[in-house]
Amino acid sequence: MSAGVAPFERVLIAGIGLIGSSFALALRRAGVAKQIVAFDHTPAHIDEALHLGIADEAGNDPALAAGADLVVLCVPVGACGKVAAKLAPHLSEGAIVTDVGSVKQAVIRDVAPVLPPHVHFIAGHPIAGTEHSGPAAGFAELFDGRHCILTPAEGANPEAVARLQTAWEAVGSRVTIMSAEHHDRVLAITSHLPHLIAYTIVGTATDLEEHMQQEVIKYSAGGFRDFTRIAASDPVMWRDVFLNNREAVLEMLGRLHEDLGLLARAIRIGDGATLEEKFATTRAIRRGIIAAKQA
Ligand SMILES: NC(=O)C1=CN([C@@H]2O[C@H](COP(=O)(O)OP(=O)(O)OC[C@H]3O[C@@H](n4cnc5c(N)ncnc54)[C@H](O)[C@@H]3O)[C@@H](O)[C@H]2O)C=CC1
Numbered sequence: 001m002s003a004g005v006a007p008f009e010r011v012l013i014a015g016i017g018l019i020g021s022s023f024a025l026a027l028r029r030a031g032v033a034k035q036i037v038a039f040d041h042t043p044a045h046i047d048e049a050l051h052l053g054i055a056d057e058a059g060n061d062p063a064l065a066a067g068a069d070l071v072v073l074c075v076p077v078g079a080c081g082k083v084a085a086k087l088a089p090h091l092s093e094g095a096i097v098t099d100v101g102s103v104k105q106a107v108i109r110d111v112a113p114v115l116p117p118h119v120h121f122i123a124g125h126p127i128a129g130t131e132h133s134g135p136a137a138g139f140a141e142l143f144d145g146r147h148c149i150l151t152p153a154e155g156a157n158p159e160a161v162a163r164l165q166t167a168w169e170a171v172g173s174r175v176t177i178m179s180a181e182h183h184d185r186v187l188a189i190t191s192h193l194p195h196l197i198a199y200t201i202v203g204t205a206t207d208l209e210e211h212m213q214q215e216v217i218k219y220s221a222g223g224f225r226d227f228t229r230i231a232a233s234d235p236v237m238w239r240d241v242f243l244n245n246r247e248a249v250l251e252m253l254g255r256l257h258e259d260l261g262l263l264a265r266a267i268r269i270g271d272g273a274t275l276e277e278k279f280a281t282t283r284a285i286r287r288g289i290i291a292a293k294q295a
């Protein structure tokens with residue numbers, strides 16, 4: 001049991017994929033959930049969650065939410081509103097409802113209005129994941145040492161926010177609280193745009209003629225390999241991220257276009273000083289990230 005954290009009686013994970021199953025396993029590891037139940041619409045995921053011992057009960061009946069004091073929406077961003085509406089009639093008085101979606105303003109827009117007034121909705125996003133999906137991809141250590149951002153609405157119940165924060169800390173995360181708008185702008189540049197670039201570059205390479213494709217695979221130990229890992233991420237999840245964080249992603253994409261234009265010009269006119277200066281700056285940023293991780 002995690003020191004000082006009162007366990008939840010019944011935790012409902014709605015969407016027992018990579019993040020849902022990892023959270024369930026991490027809660028178990030921390031001993032902060034007496035009972036874990038899974039709600040999902042994929043029969044194979046329900047079976048796997050039971051078979052792998054991720055959940056004590058699992059099914060596609062929204063009444064599974066009855067009696068839960070913590071409900072975690074772990075479905076793609078575009079499905080959060082629909083799933084919350086299904087669970088809503090079964091939610092207990094005082095339950096904390098949260099989510100793990102990669103976009104926050106759209107989830108809050110879709111979920112908050114469909115919930116009854118007797119629950120506490122606090123949106124959240126663990127900054128931890130992989131390119132894999134489904135219950136079998138989950139692991140208890142996923143959130144260890146990783147950030148988790150909570151974006152409570154103004155006027156959210158402070159005890160509920162604190163309780164949710166202790167749950168994320170119990171599973172190993174470092175919690176930060178910020179506005180949903182700020183979250184969406186920060187994640188647009190740090191996560192959403194990098195995924196868009198990876199999907200694009202792998203797609204562009206694949207469009208090249210057959211003999212080049214073989215060479216792409218053969219020499220993919222270079223930087224391209226990292227892009228292929230990211231570009232293997234779940235298509236539905238990422239479709240929903242881009243459709244639901246449209247404004248911030250398009251703003252960052254515009255800035256990227258401008259910077260790419262400057263680099264293209266420097267290459268065309270042989271301006272080595274500009275290229276070197278740019279690359280020296282980005283190297284310092286990378287080293288700063290590594291140093292901050294080690295601190
Ligand atoms: N994959 C990643 O690296 C990260 C994902 N996230 C967020 O976590 C959420 C879940 O992502 P993953 O766990 O990666 O996805 P996943 O594809 O592994 O799991 C999603 C689960 O939700 C179920 N589901 C989908 N729509 C449903 C519906 N309408 N009703 C009931 N069940 C439904 C699916 O059957 C599946 O079991 C997404 O919102 C994503 O933005 C957050 C951080 C990292």
Ligand SMILES: O=C(O)C(=O)Cc1ccc(O)cc1
Pocket residue numbers: 101102126127128129130131191230
């Ligand atoms: O696998 C990777 O490199 C990731 O970037 C994982 C990830 C994907 C989506 C998120 O919202 C947060 C983390």
